[in-house]
Amino acid sequence: xxxxxxxxxxxxARGYIHQLTDADAxxxxxxxxxxxxxVGFDLTGPSLHIGHLxxxxxxxxxxxxxGKPIALMGGGTTKVGDPSxxxxxxxxxxxxxxxxxxxxxxxxxxxxxTFGDGxxxxxxxxxxxxxxxxxxxxxxxxxxxxFSVNRMLSMDSVKLRLERDQPxxxxxxxxxxxxxxxxxxxxxxxxCVMQMGGSDQWGNITQGIDLGRRVAGAELYGLTTPLITNAxxxxxxxxxxxxxxxxxxxxxxxxxxxxxxNVDDRDVGRFLRLFTDxxxxxxxxxxxxxxxxxxxxxxxxxxxxxxxxxxxxxxxxSEATARATFAEGGAGEALPSFAVAGALPLVxxxxxxxxxxxxxxxxxxxxxxxxxxxxxxxxxPVALVSAPARLSLGKKRHALLTQG
RNA sequence: GGAGGGGUGGCCGAGCGGUCAAUGGCAGCAGACUGUAAAUCUGCCGGGUUUUCCCUACGUUGGUUCAAAUCCAACCCCCUCCA
Numbered sequence: 001x002x003x004x005x006x007x008x009x010x011x012x013a014r015g016y017i018h019q020l021t022d023a024d025a026x027x028x029x030x031x032x033x034x035x036x037x038x039v040g041f042d043l044t045g046p047s048l049h050i051g052h053l054x055x056x057x058x059x060x061x062x063x064x065x066x067g068k069p070i071a072l073m074g075g076g077t078t079k080v081g082d083p084s085x086x087x088x089x090x091x092x093x094x095x096x097x098x099x100x101x102x103x104x105x106x107x108x109x110x111x112x113x114t115f116g117d118g119x120x121x122x123x124x125x126x127x128x129x130x131x132x133x134x135x136x137x138x139x140x141x142x143x144x145x146x147f148s149v150n151r152m153l154s155m156d157s158v159k160l161r162l163e164r165d166q167p168x169x170x171x172x173x174x175x176x177x178x179x180x181x182x183x184x185x186x187x188x189x190x191x192c193v194m195q196m197g198g199s200d201q202w203g204n205i206t207q208g209i210d211l212g213r214r215v216a217g218a219e220l221y222g223l224t225t226p227l228i229t230n231a232x233x234x235x236x237x238x239x240x241x242x243x244x245x246x247x248x249x250x251x252x253x254x255x256x257x258x259x260x261x262n263v264d265d266r267d268v269g270r271f272l273r274l275f276t277d278x279x280x281x282x283x284x285x286x287x288x289x290x291x292x293x294x295x296x297x298x299x300x301x302x303x304x305x306x307x308x309x310x311x312x313x314x315x316x317x318s319e320a321t322a323r324a325t326f327a328e329g330g331a332g333e334a335l336p337s338f339a340v341a342g343a344l345p346l347v348x349x350x351x352x353x354x355x356x357x358x359x360x361x362x363x364x365x366x367x368x369x370x371x372x373x374x375x376x377x378x379x380x381p382v383a384l385v386s387a388p389a390r391l392s393l394g395k396k397r398h399a400l401l402t403q404g
Numbered sequence: 405g406g407a408g409g410g411g412u413g414g415c416c417g418a419g420c421g422g423u424c425a426a427u428g429g430c431a432g433c434a435g436a437c438u439g440u441a442a443a444u445c446u447g448c449c450g451g452g453u454u455u456u457c458c459c460u461a462c463g464u465u466g467g468u469u470c471a472a473a474u475c476c477a478a479c480c481c482c483c484u485c486c487a
Contacts, residue, residue, distance in 0.1 A: 232442075234431090258440080265441050292439040326440055361433085364448060370434045381454070394433080396440055 005030035007065040011223075013280070014273040016058055018199045018226040021209060026221045029193065030067070034119060037062055037194035037223075038070035038186055040127070040179065043078040043101040044093065047247035048108060050236060050259075051198075053275055053309075054225045058196050059122065060112045064277075069122045070192055071109050072182060073102050076131030082157075082175050082204075102126070108246045111309055123190060127182045139181075146214045147177055147207070155203035176204045183208030187218050194221040228274070231266035246309055253310045254334040257318030258396075260302035268297045276304035329375055331390045331400055339404025343386035346371070346378060353391055353399035370394050 001023060003009045007030040011017050020026055029035055039055040041048060048056070059069035078098050093101075106124065109115075113122035152158055157176065161168045183205075186192040195205045205222035212218040228236045244259045245251040263271055269287030272278050278286075278300070286297035299319060306315035321332020338353050347362040350371065356362035363381050365371050371378050372392040373385055385391070387401040 262440060265439090268441095292441095294441075295439060298439095298441080322440080357433095358451060359453090360451065361449080363454090365434065368434050368447065394435085397433095 003027045003030075005065075007035065007062060007067060010061055010065065011058070014061075015270060016054065016061070016225050016274065018224045019202060019222075021206065021222040025219070026194065026223065029221070030065075033066045035062065035067040035194065036070065036190055036192040037067060037196055038072050038125075038183075038192050039196050040072040040074055040077070040182060041105065042074045042082060043098050043105060046101050046104045047245040047250040048105055049243040049245050051228075051243070053246070054228060055197060056109070056112050057275060058223075058225060063113055063120055063122060066120050068120050068190075069113055070186060070190060071113065071122065071124050072186065073105070073124065073126040073128075075099075075102060075126040075128030077127055077175060077178050077182070080175050080178060081172050082179075104247060104249070108309070111311070125186065125190075127178070127185070130185050131178055131181070143181055143184075143211065143215065144177070146211055147180075152176065152207075155207075157200070157203055176207050179204045180208035180211040183220060184212045184216060184218070187212055187216065187220060193219070194223060196223045196225070199224045199227055231264040248310060248314075252334075252336065253306065253314035254318050254321060254336065256310060257302045257306045257315060257322070260305045261298050261322065262396075263298060263301065265294050268294060268301055272297075272301050272304070276301065276308065278304055325398055331398065335390075335398050335400050337400040337402055339402050340387050341404060343384045346373065346383040346385045346391075347381065349385050349389075349391060349401060350393065353401070355391060355393040355397055355399055365393055 001012065003012060003023075005027050008017075008023075008027050037059075039059055041052060041055070056071075059071060062069045075098060078093060078101075109122070109124065115122045115124060152173070155176070158168060158173065183192070183195050195201075195208060197205060202222070202224050205224065209220040209222055212220040230236050244256065248256075260271070260275075269283055272283045272286065273280075286300055289297050299322075303315045303319055306318060317332075317334045321334035324330045324332035325335065336353065340349070340352070344352075346366070347356075347359050350356040350362035350365070351359055356365055362371075366379050366381050366383075369377060369379055370393055373383075374390050375392070385401065387403040389401045390398060391401065392398045
């Protein structure tokens with residue numbers, strides 16, 4: 001499908017579109033300036049992760065094409081819990097945790113979006129502003145009557161739970177009602193006419209569109225992004241230590257850069273389109289590289305993606321460290337570093353630096369010939385090390401011991 | 405409220421008195437081969453201890469037993485059907 005609006009053309013060309021509620025209408029609307037669209041984010045953790053990056057990039061693209069993006073913090077809905085894609089209800093968070101998560105998550109948006117009061121400046125909203133003070137009876141009468149339980153039961157988020165004999169509590173069942181209401185509220189407050197999100201949000205989005213039409217006569221739209229998997233079919237964004245966090249406090253710049261540097265060959269072009277602003281001709285050139293040369297494309301991807309999320313300095317420092325560490329066998333300053341006093345058992349040092357999860361694992365790795373100190377293989381389980389030293393576990397994981 | 409089924413390591417899923425730190429699969433880590441890739445093969449994969457030892461763990465708490473993930477009791481939670 002070809003679009004006349006720049007926004008949709010770009011989204012289509014770069015692979016962001018999974019489903020649209022009304023492609024022609026959205027295209028027409030997007031062709032005019034000032035399209036207001038939103039994406040909602042749960043505040044279940046102190047940081048968003050790579051899985052959210054698609055949605056964030058959608059908002060960024062919208063702003064690049066003259067639209068007005070709204071990042072909706074789920075301060076209210078997080079207290080309820082989205083059942084989509086989950087087998088069991090998750091732990092409900094207390095207010096203090098939600099507030100802390102929100103403060104932390106906000107920071108990352110400032111890197112991707114420009115906030116302000118101008119026509120295409122981004123807005124950050126929080127649905128706690130309207131959900132916290134709802135009056136139950138009033139809400140049921142004004143909005144609850146527009147929801148068909150029959151229909152809700154048929155939605156994937158609910159149906160899958162029921163089919164698999166998994167529990168679904170009433171509070172979770174209400175999640176989509178509240179999310180639908182968010183859409184209506186954002187339409188009222190900011191003239192927002194489109195909600196975007198991952199493909200698992202389709203049901204929640206269309207419910208909101210229906211509700212908007214029923215209670216406000218508004219014409220609303222929805223757009224979902226595909227679930228991004230790695231070329232090998234696995235879910236994208238998992239590493240040894242869990243999710244790839246966007247916040248530096250949760251994941252150091254070096255690890256963030258390394259994540260992109262290590263993507264599968266087959267994913268390089270796709271990821272450049274989705275997760276960087278690199279122009280198409282340059283992407284074409286890079287993804288055409290073959291053999292060992294594809295590594296240049298991966299470095300370009302790592303630099304561009306890291307620059308966006310962590311800043312140009314973080315990207316440059318990581319690249320320099322990578323070169324020093326891998327190409328020259330030395331050590332770059334962006335490697336994780338730990339201060340120690342005097343000599344200590346190598347086994348303890350491996351645990352301290354996080355290269356091994358336990359002393360037992362450290363001993364096993366020594367026996368497996370996986371440990372190096374300053375590039376020299378060590379297998380002695382009772383060896384000592386003293387700073388300064390560079391510890392390596394395998395070829396990729398390194399840490400520095402410094403005198404302290 | 406009644407009847408039945410079920411809760412095992414990150415996940416799935418065996419085990420159903422000792423030989424169980426618990427089969428197998430997935431995920432993960434390391435080694436070989438490479439390009440900090442993929443695929444493949446090999447090893448590892450609760451914690452501690454210089455290792456035929458100790459601790460923790462099979463929903464929770466007690467009990468039976470020389471010995472329990474396995475038997476008994478109570479309780480908690482989930483699912484199904486009935487009321």
